Amino acid sequence: MPEPTHDADQPRGRLVLITGTGRSGTSTASGTLSHLGLHVPGPYLGANRSNPKGFFESRWAVRFHKRLHKRAWINDFDGRPEAVELAREAITPAMRDELRGFLEDVSGEHDQVVVKDPRTVWCQALWADCSADVGLSIRYLSMLRHPAEVLGSRTEYYAAGADDDRRRYYATSSLGRWINSSIVNERETRGARRTFVRYVDLLRDWRTTMKKVAVDLGLEYDSDLDDMSPHPVDEFIDPDLRRVQVTWDDVDVPAPLRELAEEVWQNLEALADSDGTDEGASRTLDGLGARYAAMVQDAKAMSHDATEQxxxxxxxxxxxxxxxxxxxxxxxxxxxxxxxxxxxxxxxxxxxxxxxxxxxxxxxxxx
Known part of the structure; x- marks a missing residue:
């Protein structure tokens, strides 16, 4: 691939990487930006029962990340603190060239491109590097949804019909994945232009929420959001999308893990309220990450015999x-x-x- 000829100090476009954890509203955010005139490259994953409005998620990006995760021996939403390092070690020069080629293609006629895939959490530095190589200025939109609701949603669609022991196992492992992904996502995007958006805020008042996103990320829409006349987003965003609403009382998970997740959530909310930058919240999340890593090591030690068997x-x-x-x-x-x-x-x-x-x-x- 020839070397890019752009002036690195003058980016020719913007790439919005929509990240966060699965079941947190990333598809709704991507679809909303598409309806506001930004380019979301297809073809997309199709709609299904778990996401009837569609995913607005590039098949290319999903396949790319799945190949990377297979090489790294990690789960798409992995609960191990070392997952991000395993992903970095699995990246090949050919993969870098492949990603650069994709970004060149999708941004050729568009100056604002949106790629949505929660799996980017393990390789955000790769996306940042390749974006810079092709002259795109990257910025991150991280969707937030309370972990109890994420667990409820994932269990509803992916563990339906399982017995109580299986559902508890699924909920516990999913909560570990939520904690780990949330901590890694915040750390890996720190210092970049970013914003954190609560899913519930997007559903309740998309105009106010997306105006804030535009300011935080330096985006331009093809619509005046102060104009309250009917807009396609009004039909796209349905409050009923938040079909699963649960609290900690509805989720059977270990108390120490639940308490840690709640602390992570509170600090992510602080970042949402401070335009993506809160040094105190970031420091606290680093400490919570260390606590989580120690908890994982203890769990490995206690389950050693079962694992060995x-x-x-x-x-x-x-x-x-x-x-x-x-x-x-x-x-x-x-x-x-x-x-x-x-x-x-x-x-x-x-x-x-x-x-x-x-x-x-x-x-x-x-x-």
Missing amino acids: SVNKAKDTAVRQERKRVREEEAAAAEAADPAAEQSGVDRFRARARGALGAVASKVRSK
């Missing part, structure tokens, strides 16, 4: 399956090499079997 069982199963595969291949090769000999062996086995069955029948008749 699962690993050993998986190894034994893999060994048995491999031995079976080898035996089957050897038998097939022998048959292919000498089908007559193979058939002769089968005939001898059948003859012995018939003889044994005949002897048993004679004994039965003699009684």
Whole structure:
């Protein structure tokens, strides 16, 4: 790919990266910006029961991140503090070139581009670097939704019908992922132009909320938001989108994890109220991140025996399956090499079997 020829001090466009945790309203934010004239490159993921208005999420970005996560051996929404480092180590020069090419293509005729994918949390530095390489000024829109509601929403759509133990496991692991993703997202976007938006604020008063987003991120819309006449966003944003409304009382998770998540939430709210910059909140989130990492290490230590048992069982199963595969291949090769000999062996086995069955029948008749 040829080197970019733009003046690095004069960005030719803006890239808005919509991030946050899953089920926090990122699709609603992306769709709203699309209706306000910004370019959200498609094709998109299709609508489904969990997101009937559509995701406004680029298939290219989703596939790119999933390939990266597969190389890094991390979950899309991973609860391990080291997940971001694993993702960094998995990035290849070819992936960088691929992302630069994508950004060149989608920004060729647009000076305001929106890419929405919560999975960017593990590689925001990559997006920032590649954006700068192609002359785009990056800025971040992080959607916020209370963790109890995120858990309720994820459990509703992804663990429906599970038994109580499974639902508790799912809720606990999902809360760990919410904490980790939230802390990493704040840390990785710190110092950049950014804004934090509460999902409930976007649903209640999208005009006021999006005016603040425009100021915080330096965006231009194709509509006057002071004009209260009907707008396509009025139909797009439906307060009923917030279908799952729960509190901590409705979620079965360990108390220490719940308390930590609530502290993270309160500091994210402080950032939402201060245009994305609050040094005290950022310092506190660093401390909460250290607490969470220690909690994860303790959990690993306590579950060591169960984890080791699962690993050993998986190894034994893999060994048995491999031995079976080898035996089957050897038998097939022998048959292919000498089908007559193979058939002769089968005939001898059948003859012995018939003889044994005949002897048993004679004994039965003699009684």
